[in-house]
Amino acid sequence: AQSVTQLGSHVSVSEGALVLLRCNYSSSVPPYLFWYVQYPNQGLQLLLKYTTGATLVKGINGFEAEFKKSETSFHLTKPSAHMSDAAEYFCAVSDQTGNQFYFGTGTSLTVIP
Amino acid sequence: GAGVSQTPSNKVTEKGKYVELRCDPISGHTALYWYRQSLGQGPEFLIYFQGTGAADDSGLPNDRFFAVRPEGSVSTLKIQRTERGDSAVYLCASSLTGGRGINEQFFGPGTRLTVL
Numbered sequence: 001a002q003s004v005t006q007l008g009s010h011v012s013v014s015e016g017a018l019v020l021l022r023c024n025y026s027s028s029v030p031p032y033l034f035w036y037v038q039y040p041n042q043g044l045q046l047l048l049k050y051t052t053g054a055t056l057v058k059g060i061n062g063f064e065a066e067f068k069k070s071e072t073s074f075h076l077t078k079p080s081a082h083m084s085d086a087a088e089y090f091c092a093v094s095d096q097t098g099n100q101f102y103f104g105t106g107t108s109l110t111v112i113p
Numbered sequence: 114g115a116g117v118s119q120t121p122s123n124k125v126t127e128k129g130k131y132v133e134l135r136c137d138p139i140s141g142h143t144a145l146y147w148y149r150q151s152l153g154q155g156p157e158f159l160i161y162f163q164g165t166g167a168a169d170d171s172g173l174p175n176d177r178f179f180a181v182r183p184e185g186s187v188s189t190l191k192i193q194r195t196e197r198g199d200s201a202v203y204l205c206a207s208s209l210t211g212g213r214g215i216n217e218q219f220f221g222p223g224t225r226l227t228v229l
Contacts, residue, residue, distance in 0.1 A: 043117065043220035044156070044204070090155050100169065103155030
């Protein structure tokens with residue numbers, strides 16, 4: 001079984017500051033890992049995913065995440081926050097069949113001008 | 114091209130009533146997923162279709178919930194004898210294929226169900 005823990009339901013950063021959103025997972029098998037973003041009144045949008053290979057994954061809008069097996073983590077980062085990054089962010093884990101996705105409870109990112 | 118669409122966008126019903134929620138996936142996508150997102154929570158898996166058949170319905174909470182996809186395209190989530198605890202946003206997603214190998218899921222905007 002898989003599960004995801006997102007530390008911090010609300011994160012505030014100043015515009016131009018580093019964004020760090022934390023995600024830890026639990027999985028009995030090698031996981032596939034995802035970050036999704038949800039803007040107000042819009043559907044979830046895939047930011048990036050890790051399946052195999054390089055552990056540092058780059059996504060859209062300047063976001064990236066690193067799979068660290070020893071720490072069972074998949075934290076999301078962005079060097080410089082923009083106002084447009086304000087949204088809800090969800091980490092998700094899947095087994096390799098891809099039939100089910102388990103989402104975390106989400107982190108709401110606020111960007112302060 | 115058109116994304117995943119869901120209708121209605123909002124549904125208000127009374128306890129005990131029956132509701133149907135519709136999902137139109139992206140054309141050509143064979144895999145379709147339903148999720149439920151309660152306030153302050155992440156999406157919770159309900160059911161996954163591969164074509165017309167439910168490949169995994171282990172997330173349906175009880176037998177009041179049922180979903181169909183008769184022609185392998187549009188899907189309907191049906192909830193009988195609704196309860197206040199069913200109030201949530203119901204999300205639909207589709208992907209090009211499902212099963213082994215990961216394809217990106219494209220999500221619809223959701224249907225907000227409120228049971229009074």
